[in-house]
Amino acid sequence: MYSSKRADLLLNQKRSYVIGLIEVTNEQYVIYDDMNDELHLLEEIQDNYLEILSPHGWKPGEWLGLGKVKTELGFTSLHCGDTVRIRKRLPIALDEMLKELRDETFMRLIRQLNSLSFSPFDCIYSYNHLLFLKNKVHKKGVSFYQFDNENTICGLQHHFERGVHCSDRFEFTTSLGERGLISSKY
Secondary structure, eight states: OOOHHHHHHHSSTTTTTEEEEEEETTTEEEEEEEETTTEEEEOOOOGGGGEEEEEEEEEEEEEEETTTTTTEEOOOEEEEOOOHHHHHHHHHHHHHHHHSSSSHHHHHHHHHHTTTTTOOOGGEEEGGGGGGGOOOOEEEEEEEEEOOOOSSSEEEEEEEEEEOEEEEEEEEEEEEEEEEEEEOOO
């Protein structure tokens, strides 16, 4: 679970939502994301949370199934062509790595990604070696993450050590040759 400060930072990241139009086929409700030419089943959304675009902005709601949404004003139905947005999920390996970090390191990592024009939600590949070392007292290794913001690619290596001494070292390299480094010991 993220602290409210971390959760707010994540929710305000670019590309943290899927936005699209509702389509209904054989009583299945899907969001058509024409930007990425993808379909997303509403049945698979996180926490049943979605937002519906109205003339007055985004209105929060809870997906109940079969086209029904509970909002602050009561119940409503979704129809073909309605615009909705849902929160994207982070890949499990990336999510677990972020939860493991101290607040200061977490904030620095997100700021560095953002400075390179990436969001954690741009992650297309994640391998968290720390997940395979859960039962060991001294944990040391490297994890790998790839990000794609549709313009460039960013490779991230996370060198970590956990035990008596703890450290994190993040090395960033983009396809444009930009590089970054974050290091912390505690």
